[in-house]
Amino acid sequence: MRNYRDLVAWENAHRLTLAVYRNTRSFPNEERFGLTSQMRRASASIAANLAEGCGRRSDGEMGRFIQIAMGSGAELSYHFLLARDLGLLEAKVYQCLDSDLGAVMRMMSSLSYKIRSHPADEKTGGPVTKS
Numbered sequence: 001m002r003n004y005r006d007l008v009a010w011e012n013a014h015r016l017t018l019a020v021y022r023n024t025r026s027f028p029n030e031e032r033f034g035l036t037s038q039m040r041r042a043s044a045s046i047a048a049n050l051a052e053g054c055g056r057r058s059d060g061e062m063g064r065f066i067q068i069a070m071g072s073g074a075e076l077s078y079h080f081l082l083a084r085d086l087g088l089l090e091a092k093v094y095q096c097l098d099s100d101l102g103a104v105m106r107m108m109s110s111l112s113y114k115i116r117s118h119p120a121d122e123k124t125g126g127p128v129t130k131s
Contacts, residue, residue, distance in 0.1 A: 002062070004051035009107035013047040013069070017039065020076075021071050024098065027088050035088070039079045045072035059115045066112045073105045 004010045004066040024036045045067045053065025077098065084094040 002054040004054035010050040012104050042072045042076040045102050049111040063115050066108050
């Protein structure tokens with residue numbers, strides 16, 4: 001079992017979620033159960049799935065949760081674009097959030113590749129070594 005707090009990808013995903021919460025506070029009340037909720041849910045899902053994956057026993061399961069997190073990231077990317085086009089996010093804020101999301105997505109992609117390329121030993125949590 002890994003500690004999700006040791007993952008830079010999780011840390012950055014958590015920071016992104018906090019930024020999404022801050023930037024959606026000013027959205028209209030009519031969006032509270034619409035776009036505001038969807039953006040918050042999708043951003044929190046990224047960090048939550050990374051954390052859940054770390055709690056699983058196998059690299060295969062961890063990889064599956066990374067893929068789910070990446071799906072939430074793709075969804076969030078669209079929500080950012082929609083919010084910008086609706087005038088709910090200023091262009092500068094959109095660029096910052098989208099850039100931060102892109103960095104998180106690249107980190108998750110790298111983590112997924114690393115897990116597939118170097119599976120951990122289920123007993124020790126370290127890399128599998130040949131005897």
